[in-house]
Amino acid sequence: MQIDLTEFFSAAGLTKEMEVPFEQKEVCWNGEQYPVSEALPVQLTVTGEGGGVLSISGSARLTLEIPCGRCLTPVAYPFTLSFEHRIETANEGEEDTEATDEQPFVLNHLLDVDRLVSEELYVNMPMKVLCKPDCLGICPKCGCNRNIRDCGCDLFEPDPRMALIRDLFQGGGENGS
Numbered sequence: 001m002q003i004d005l006t007e008f009f010s011a012a013g014l015t016k017e018m019e020v021p022f023e024q025k026e027v028c029w030n031g032e033q034y035p036v037s038e039a040l041p042v043q044l045t046v047t048g049e050g051g052g053v054l055s056i057s058g059s060a061r062l063t064l065e066i067p068c069g070r071c072l073t074p075v076a077y078p079f080t081l082s083f084e085h086r087i088e089t090a091n092e093g094e095e096d097t098e099a100t101d102e103q104p105f106v107l108n109h110l111l112d113v114d115r116l117v118s119e120e121l122y123v124n125m126p127m128k129v130l131c132k133p134d135c136l137g138i139c140p141k142c143g144c145n146r147n148i149r150d151c152g153c154d155l156f157e158p159d160p161r162m163a164l165i166r167d168l169f170q171g172g173g174e175n176g177s
């Protein structure tokens with residue numbers, strides 16, 4: 001959803017609180033799509049500071065489905081975000097490329113709320129999500145989810161790097177004197 005910020009840029013002291021829905025059904029990050037399973041309305045406070053400056057503060061709570069890093073089962077991962085931004089508009093006739101580079105969610109005096117929240121999500125994305133701390137993951141041999149079924153595959157494979165180290169030790173085992 002987009003909000004017209006024009007009145008805030010000109011009116012110092014004008015403050016409005018808003019509740020705005022997060023409308024994206026999924027969030028794209030690093031080439032992956034994460035479904036939004038739950039989203040509360042985004043709380044926003046916009047204040048005109050005068051002189052073409054305004055501040056935006058607020059909070060958002062939403063839940064993304066992120067695949068478990070080991071077995072790929074979707075995990076409901078809740079986010080609680082809070083943010084504060086200071087936006088300066090370019091004067092009439094000035095290029096405002098700099099402003100748009102820094103704040104991709106404000107363009108032509110329009111605030112893109114979905115984009116704002118997405119930017120906050122990107123910096124809060126977890127390194128790795130696990131469905132449970134002791135997730136057994138997917139069997140590399142047969143592909144089954146080892147949390148659900150013990151496939152009984154023999155997963156012992158000598159590590160080629162270990163074999164190399166062993167060879168080195170054996171080769172250099174003679175007395176060097």
Ligand SMILES: [Zn+2]
Binds near residue numbers: 070130131135136137
């Ligand atoms: Zn898992």
Ligand SMILES: [Zn+2]
Binds near residue numbers: 141142152153
């Ligand atoms: Zn298996």
